[in-house]
Amino acid sequence: MQAMKFQCPRGTRDFYPPAMAVRSWIFDLWKQVSLRNGFEEYDGPIFESLDLYRVKSGDEIVSELFHFCDRGDREFAIRPEMTPTIARMVAAQANGLARPVKWFSMPRLCRAERPQRGRLREFFQWNIDILGEDSVLADAECIFVAADFFQATGLTYEQFYIKVNSRALLAAILQRGEFDEACLPAVYAALDKRDKVSADAFAKIVSELNLPTEQADTLISLGDAKGDEGLTTVRKLVAGHEVGEAKLAEIEHLFELLTAMGVGDCCRFDMGVVRGLAYYTGVVFEAFGKGGLQRAICGGGRYDNLLREVGGPPMSGTGFATSDVVIEDVLKEFGALPGYEPVLDFFVIDADADLFDTVLSLSAKLRRLGFATGFSYKRQAVGKQFKQAANKRAARVVIVETNTREADIVSVKDMATGVQKNISISSLLNAPTQLLA
RNA sequence: GUGGGCGUAGCUCAGUUGGUGGAGCACCAGGUUGUGGUCCUGGGGGUCGCGGGUUCAAGUCCCGUCGUCCACCCCA
Incomplete structure (x- = not known):
């Protein structure tokens, strides 16, 4: 073969017409589901000031960004996520926007990572956000939108489900158990790993934290706290603790709302969902396919401090995102992708x-x-x-x-x-x- | 950043103990002189990722390099 000098860069894709048809089909569903749930579309620039990402994630993030300087030595980065952009945009016009702000976007994003399954260096992400609404109703609505989308693709409750947790509830439990502040990140990381490893491996991870026996036992039981039984476990752990009981009541209310909206059956309480360590403050959730790919296909949660952190006014937010790459993966697994339609x-x-x-x-x-x-x-x-x-x-x-x-x-x-x-x-x-x- | 698999026609892949490269699909052109997707015939297209080495001889063995996939790290 004549060696082709150029091919598409590592981690990017060429969309030949059949692939483009699939992409458009996914985009159309994203847009359709967003609009029928009352969200308005927005977009921002494909590159932003590098500092916008430094503010949130620090200097170490720079190595995972595609960044460059203009001729005036101003530093920019191709956007690796949408949240800083929407935070910046909403912050700039916060006083003039009717609350709640319900916006969606389908941005093209780039990250300078090594590609692997479900993670490329260029991809598209569907972002759903509700800002300026403190009530758990906003979280419920986001979870409903996620479920609405997956059903719109043709997936059934036999094929996907959504794990729901509350970081505020988790924080209260750990506070009541008198966990040392300093080891909280490690505890979060351990819990987040729970569903990716066996019970034995989880026990080993916990033992390596060198926690007092009582706290280690608490952590083990949290790792197994799933579904209604999990809520019962948690109820015992927070009994008599004011904040803990309040946060438990909040998530119980969330499940009542989800049931009322008709998606309760695909949602499940799960203490093992913590999500990153970044900015989530309340309800967090992740959707999973029930096939062989044990990977989150959608994730989000409440971020009540983020706007303030990027220099905006105090304004609560909640939302989720998912990428075209993982959506295509899971739909392919279940044979739910459309055929190539007549043109x-x-x-x-x-x-x-x-x-x-x-x-x-x-x-x-x-x-x-x-x-x-x-x-x-x-x-x-x-x-x-x-x-x-x-x-x-x-x-x-x-x-x-x-x-x-x-x-x-x-x-x-x-x-x-x-x-x-x-x-x-x-x-x-x-x-x-x-x-x- | 670390580790492993793989790199042969546009695509999916064969290629036997090293002896000057194949199939299916796709594409193009003919055949039946007004009806297709599921007929028949023919054709184009590969210095076997690239470079070096061993050998009389390398797609096949060795080294390097690039690319790619998967996993780890990380995950906004």
Whole structure:
């Protein structure tokens, strides 16, 4: 093979038409689900000041960003996530925006990571955010939107579920257990690993934290705190603790809301969901496919301090994000991706080369009526033109034939059913798609 | 940043103990002189990722390099 000098850069994808069709299908669903849940679309620049990301994550994040300087030595980075951008945008107009702010976006993001399954260096992410609403109702609505999307893709409750937890509740439990502040990050990290390892491995991770026996036991039981039984476990752990009881009541209320919205059955309490260590302050959740890929396919939660941290006004927020890469992965696993749809409504062919003018004029008219219409560039046998029509996945073929000249009649054939009828051009143009119904 | 697998036609892959490269699909062109996606025939296209080494001879063995996939780290 002639060595191709250029290929798409590591971790990026070329979207040839079949792949682009899948991407568009996912985007259309994202948008449709967002809009019907009352979210408005926004977007920002594809690069931001490097400092915007430093503020939140510190200097070490820079090595995982694609960053550059302009000719004035100003530092920028291609956006690796959307949250700083929406925080910046909302902060800038905070006083003028009606609350709650319900926004969504489908940004292209880049991260300078080593690619692996479900993680590329360039990808698209669907972001859903509600800002300016403290009530757990906003969290419930976000979880509902996630469930709504997965069902819209065709997945069932047999194929996905959503784990829900509260970091505020977890913090209260640890506070009551008198866990040392300093070891909290390690405790969070350990819990977050719970579902990725066996019970034994988890016990080992816990023992390596060198916690007092009582605290280690608490942590083990938290790791197993799932579903209604898990809530019972937690109820005992927070009994008599004011904040803990309040946070427990809050998450119980959340589940009541989810049940009322009809998605309670795909949601499950799970203390093992902690999510990163970054900025989550309250409810956190992750969606999972029930197949072989044990990987979160969507995640989010409440971030009540973030706007203030990026220099904005104190304003609460909650939301989630998921990427096109993991969505495609999980849908492929369940065979839920769509086939390649027909791209043409009509393909117009001529039975005789000197009828080509009619092919052109009829095609143009159909196109102006909004129908995707094609024709062969070459004057060749009807069979060859049919072959092209099939190849272009045309839904119908219009045959311009000898009696078209005198009688204005064409044949229209439905390629799926094989049904073919003679009709006048004028009636074809009056009701182009209903003729064969 | 660390570790492992793989790199042969546009795609998916064969290639036997080293002896001057194949299939299916796709693409293009013909055949049946007005009907396709599921017929028949033919064709184009690869210095076997790249570089070096061993050998009379390397797709095949060795080293390096680049690419890619997977896992770890990390995960906004």
